[in-house]
Amino acid sequence: MDALDVARWQFGVTTVYHFLFVPLTIGLSVLVAVLQTMWHRTGNERYLKLTKFYGKLFLINFAMGVVTGIVQEFQFGMNWSDYSRFVGDIFGAPLAIEALVAFFLESTFIGLWIFGWDRLPKRLHLAAIWAAAIGTNLSAYFILAANSFMQNPVGFRINPDSGRAELTDFFAVLTNKVALVTFPHTLAGSFLVAGSLVVTVGLWHVMRNSGSADTGAYRFATKFGSWVVLVSSALVVLTGDIQGKIMTEVQPMKMAAAEGLYTTESPASFSVLTVGSLDGSREVFALKIPYLLSFLGTGDPHGTVQGINDLQAQYASQYGPGNYAPIIPVTYWSFRFMIGFGLAAAAIALLVLWSQRKGRTPTSRWLLRAGLVMPVLPLLANSFGWIFTEMGRQPWIVFGEMLTRDGVSRSVSLTEVLTSFTAFTLIYATLAVIEFKLLVRYARAGVPDLTPEPADDDTDDAERPLAFAY
Incomplete structure (x- = not known):
């Protein structure tokens, strides 16, 4: 084992762990916006309850995603400085735009959405969550554009004096054929994850609290999430087919x-x-x-x-x-696990819809158990998809231009990389426990009670401090 091996393991572990949060954030941001739109158009209180309920789960996941994502950028300078030096002129451009435009867009409007309940006009408040969702999806595109350059380098030239790759056509980087097909495939996979979470939580409450006043809201959430899973599964297959043809062409x-x-x-x-x-x-x-x-x-x-x-x-x-x-068993089986876990989630969604046909209430313990593991399946599918994507490119870090072994930092020792790898892994394991407990705790709590609190006649509305709506 040398520094290169540990650096690869560290980047792999941190990337896969971070991507556990990314698809749920991407998909759930849009689904929460859709639910709020339904409330805005119909005035039906159950849509408002579901908006706040799943919005809370979205915010927990978003916060964890931000924390784990920051680490990614530090690794480029610490463990992969030669790679950063070679391709930084190109790789840094879409990442800079993602941080300056997309990330700040979503962060700003998420803040307005959190603190704007009962303060902003309903239309502006609805626009805030849609702007946050758009920013989230824009973030995904710019990051995928950067990664797609590693899969299919375009819009650059090699400077013969410095030996560095220099950007010549930023539009070509943004319209890389790999990025154009990877983006919709990633979005479809994200909605598969988000829809599965909506199904799981709704199904649990339908089966455990079937006589409650909010059963109708949970039944709608279960059906809504199931249809999201089925439609996104079909889109995953369609975009994956196109992606396979592009992959055969360029890799x-x-x-x-x-x-x-x-x-x-x-x-x-x-x-x-x-x-x-x-x-x-x-x-x-x-x-x-x-x-x-x-x-x-x-x-x-x-x-x-x-x-x-x-x-x-x-x-x-x-x-x-x-x-x-590349390592054939890794690429071979990760490709099949990606497909298999995704199809399993779609199969469970079909069973959930069938169990609720004509107003029936599902009672099968096996269905409940399947529903509880349902969100894990598309998460595994997404993770194995990225493992396949990155491991299948090996031994190249930039396909045809730079080998992975040539991108590692030469001045960082095995001990230093191993120390950071161990520290990050322990921190991420702690964050995983926190994330799981928070999601389970608030998912079990159910939809919020919307009964308004008694107003304080002595306090002017404009003087009230901003309150966290959750």
């Missing part, structure tokens, strides 16, 4: 590694299960679906998909001696 090795495809095939079969040799150089056993991989990768059932061994020979000739294949 053929990643597609080959995802399928354990060692030799070039035309037509190529989709691998349901593949067992490779210990050295990862050939296939030992495979269970396949004919023609499917060719269609997924090229759009043509008879299309050609390049294999790992052929691409390895091509890259060795193009870039010099070395191993240019």
Whole structure:
């Protein structure tokens, strides 16, 4: 083990942990805005209760996401200074815009939304949550644009004197074909997570408190969340299909590694299960679906998909001696776990809708247990999706331009990286416990009581201090 190995583990752990909060924040911000819009248009009190209820869960998650996200930027300077030096002129631009525009937009309007209840006009207050949701989604796009440059470098040139990548076309970076397809795929995955949380909390209250006055609100939330899960699942499949074709075009090795495809095939079969040799150089056993991989990768059932061994020979000739294949078991299984966990969440959403058909109240303990684990499934799907995306790019940190081993900080020792890795992991584990307990505590509490408190006639409304609405 050396500093490079630990630095990679640290970035992987902190990134995956941070991304546990990101999709829920992205999806829930929009769903809360939709619920408030429904209350604004109908005046139905149950939509207001659901807005404040899920809004509270959104704010808890948003706060944790901000805390864990800050650490990410420090790692670029501490553990990956050579990478930052090489690509900072390009990578820093979308991240700077994300911080200066998108993040401050969402933070400002979330503040107005929190403290603006009963103070701002209803339309302005509604606009505040929509502006926060838009800012959240803009943040995602700029970050994905930066990451997409690592997958498919565009809009740059290499300065022969400094050896650094320099930005020549910022618009090309923002309209990178990888970013354009990754963004809707990520949004769909985020709504899958948010919808699952809405379903879980609503279902728990429907089954445990079926006789309460707020049962109607919980039943609506359960159905609303289930439909969000089903629609977003369909969008995940659609955008994932497009993304697979783009991936085959710009990163053929990643597609080959995802399928354990060692030799070039035309037509190529989709691998349901593949067992490779210990050295990862050939296939030992495979269970396949004919023609499917060719269609997924090229759009043509008879299309050609390049294999790992052929691409390895091509890259060795193009870039010099070395191993240019990622760790095949990691890419192969992370790709399947991503698909499997996402489909499992959609299946549970279907069962939840079926259990409530024609006004029925679900009673199955197995359904309740499935519902309780439901939010974890799309979270795992999103996490394995990012593991596949980043590990499938290896050994490149910037595909075709810089190897991961060349991006690590040369002056940081193994002990220093190991110390920071241990500290961050312990802190993140503590934050995970706090996040879980807060979400469970407020989810169990249920929707708020909207009975107005007695007014104090001696206090003018303009003189009242700002109050945290939650």
